Amino acid sequence: MISGKFLLGRGRHELSDEEQRVLEDSIGSVRQVAARKQIVRAGVIIDTSTLLLEGFVCRYMDDRDGQRQLVAVHVPGDFVDLHAFPMRRLDHDIATLGPVKIACYDHQTLETITERYPHLTRKLWFSTLLDAAMHREWIFRLGRLGAEGRVAHLFCELNERLEMVGLAADGRYMLPMTQPDIAEASGLTGVHVNRVLRSLREKNLLTFKANEVCILDRKALAAVAEFEPQYLYGSNGP
Amino acid sequence: MISGKFLLGRGRHELSDEEQRVLEDSIGSVRQVAARKQIVRAGVIIDTSTLLLEGFVCRYMDDRDGQRQLVAVHVPGDFVDLHAFPMRRLDHDIATLGPVKIACYDHQTLETITERYPHLTRKLWFSTLLDAAMHREWIFRLGRLGAEGRVAHLFCELNERLEMVGLAADGRYMLPMTQPDIAEASGLTGVHVNRVLRSLREKNLLTFKANEVCILDRKALAAVAEFEPQYLYGSNGP
DNA sequence: CGTGCTCTTGAGGGTGATCAAGGATGGTGG
DNA sequence: CCACCATCCTTGATCACCCTCAAGAGCACG
Structure with a gap:
């Protein structure tokens, strides 16, 4: 089907x-x-x-x-x-x-x-x-979070959504977006997204290379992102 | 009715x-x-x-x-x-x-x-x-506009919507929002909203006092806001 | 007549934009 | 197969916008 x-x-x-x-x-x-x-x-x-x-x-x-x-x-x-x-x-x-x-x-x-x-x-x-x-x-993301939070939030959301349809596991998934794309989704410039990604990498929260996202510390990343997935209305929710 | x-x-x-x-x-x-x-x-x-x-x-x-x-x-x-x-x-x-x-x-x-x-x-x-x-x-507003644009955009949108239901005319309408409220809608602080409002007033675009909005120059305000009302799907649209 | 909240203005600081440049990557056409 | 070009990735230096902190004035309400 x-x-x-x-x-x-x-x-x-x-x-x-x-x-x-x-x-x-x-x-x-x-x-x-x-x-x-x-x-x-x-x-x-x-x-x-x-x-x-x-x-x-x-x-x-x-x-x-x-x-x-x-x-x-x-x-x-x-x-x-x-x-x-x-x-x-x-x-x-x-x-x-x-x-x-x-x-x-x-x-x-x-x-x-x-x-x-x-x-x-x-x-x-x-x-x-x-x-x-x-x-x-996304309004919340842009209105209330700083650059790191915005980028982290995007990756958290996509991880959650892709898990639901079997396209992410263990915090890993493929994502055909460039750094400028992330910037366009986050109200930032490509240059700054680059710095944010480096910072997230150095904190051992996340890597994003060659279109592959690896979330290294889900809990800490969610904290940076103030991410609470209820809004996705997943069946496994409360 | x-x-x-x-x-x-x-x-x-x-x-x-x-x-x-x-x-x-x-x-x-x-x-x-x-x-x-x-x-x-x-x-x-x-x-x-x-x-x-x-x-x-x-x-x-x-x-x-x-x-x-x-x-x-x-x-x-x-x-x-x-x-x-x-x-x-x-x-x-x-x-x-x-x-x-x-x-x-x-x-x-x-x-x-x-x-x-x-x-x-x-x-x-x-x-x-x-x-x-x-x-x-609103995502666009927060992601792509500066402080003046965001505030201007909010007032433009409300003007348009209130006109549709007969609660605004000639760019004037009542709005029970405070400056901190505007800030919470725009991803800004109350202090900065105050400065933005002053700037808009000094440019003769808009006044907002005692819950009354007066749009003085609709066209110029819409330009600052990059406001294009098609997204409101009004019946009078194209 | 206090007591909050809102409005207003000033001074200083930080986040992220802008400008610039070099290296890596990948697609296209000769 | 390789040269070329566009786009992406990366890093540095500088700057603007907006936040933070602070303080006083105006105003509504009890």
């Missing part, structure tokens, strides 16, 4: 077999996209939404000088732009980080689902609200 | 008369709450959601030292915590700014709506996604 990572670790088991089948059968097409390609442009009306199957995708907005601010990073199992279904057009751009595989859902198909499967609809709704919860945490 | 501000300026006219009646008849109770009171606490399972009728409400998270970061400000017509319906518990606290009047909706009633009125459900879903869009803009 290629849609099998959707809501994995976040109550996927609450979906009935029929609902899982509906999700799988509603896939319009599966596409591969190369690294660093834009896949949705802000303001354009769209009539499909994409479930991320493999790889990483980011959402971002540009400032006046063309500087990017990442507003979200998506991992496999995320319904990247499901919110385009109720909204019709997006207020931001979406691009791939590494190469990705995505499944496309026609909005017409989704509309049929909302008419026939209210419980599944509520789960789809829920999944868009997870994005909002992560947005809020 | 006391629920009449819901989605006003954002496609309320797309709701049929029947849907508007359902919304109105589904109100469980109407309550008044004093200024500076917490109305929802993070982590607690809740079974009602609240539509803001009058006054202002904020959502916030605390850092380790108990410092607040506001993640949202709500104005009349906003369904403050509708996302609690699919999520069951919230990841943050909610408190009033000034005194407010709110309408409460039982989640059981909302569940009935999702079963009988798929189109209305999609509109409710949409309204929660507006919050997410504003979250994204």
Whole structure:
């Protein structure tokens, strides 16, 4: 089942077999996209939404000088732009980080689902609200943490999310982001991210080299990040 | 119709008369709450959601030292915590700014709506996604703007939103926020907000005194704020 | 008429930006 | 296969923005 990572670790088991089948059968097409390609442009009306199957995708907005601010990073199992279904057009751009595989859902198909499967609809709704919860945490990250905390927080969040879908273990995972990418996600410059990473490395908290993240001291890193994962609404939570 | 501000300026006219009646008849109770009171606490399972009728409400998270970061400000017509319906518990606290009047909706009633009125459900879903869009803009604000831009952006956004519900005109509106509140929304300190406000005043862009905001030069203020209101999905947009 | 809170202003310090330059890496085309 | 070019990584020096600390004035409320 290629849609099998959707809501994995976040109550996927609450979906009935029929609902899982509906999700799988509603896939319009599966596409591969190369690294660093834009896949949705802000303001354009769209009539499909994409479930991320493999790889990483980011959402971002540009400032006046063309500087990017990442507003979200998506991992496999995320319904990247499901919110385009109720909204019709997006207020931001979406691009791939590494190469990705995505499944496309026609909005017409989704509309049929909302008419026939209210419980599944509520789960789809829920999944868009997870994005909002992560947005809020990012606001907190940028508003209240210093540079080290921001970077640490990002790595903590991704570790947690990737663990849920089986793509991280023992605090290790692959992440196709550069230091400038981290900077764009953290409201910092690439230069400063470099210094922060060195500092985290020298404190034996974390290494990040050749796209591989190794969290060496999870507890201490979480402390630096003021990271408390409840906002991710994982099934294993309280 | 006391629920009449819901989605006003954002496609309320797309709701049929029947849907508007359902919304109105589904109100469980109407309550008044004093200024500076917490109305929802993070982590607690809740079974009602609240539509803001009058006054202002904020959502916030605390850092380790108990410092607040506001993640949202709500104005009349906003369904403050509708996302609690699919999520069951919230990841943050909610408190009033000034005194407010709110309408409460039982989640059981909302569940009935999702079963009988798929189109209305999609509109409710949409309204929660507006919050997410504003979250994204706040991430941008904190990540890419300096102090002046952040404060200016907040005032621009509130002006736009209050205009939609008839609570702002000519760039003037009442806002029960203090300078420390603005600081908590902008990732700054109260002291620095004070300096920023003075600077904005000296540039003849804006005044903020005794809870009244007067935008003197809308265009110039929007330029400082890099404010582009498409993300608010107003009906009058392109 | 105190008692807080907010607003205001000043002085000094630290975090992270900017500017600059060299080395490493990887993709592309000859 | 190798030359070339772009991008990333790394480090140093300097500077600006915003925080911290401090203190007084204004104002609402009991």
